[in-house]
Amino acid sequence: MFVKLNDRVYLNMAKITRMKIDHVEDGIRVRFYEGQEQVAKSKRFDDVQAAEAWLQELLSKI
Structure with missing residues (x-):
């Protein structure tokens, strides 16, 4: 499933193996x-x- 990351990028969440909040x-x-x-x-x-709130909102679209 594709999710809109920003105006120019869509992610194929089926291929994402990990997500990391990084400093x-x-x-x-x-x-x-x-x-x-x-x-x-x-x-x-x-x-x-x-960052966690944004990620939760993004993942709620799946």
Whole structure:
């Protein structure tokens, strides 16, 4: 099932093997992986709670 990640990216959630909330240089992002390869990342969040809420909203569409 395809889910709209942003204006230009749709994810095939059937192929996503893991999702990771990651602290990076510019903030907090959710990263999406197919096996060992990162295939997409989310917008930047200020805190983990905002990233978790966004991810829950995204997953509720499935």
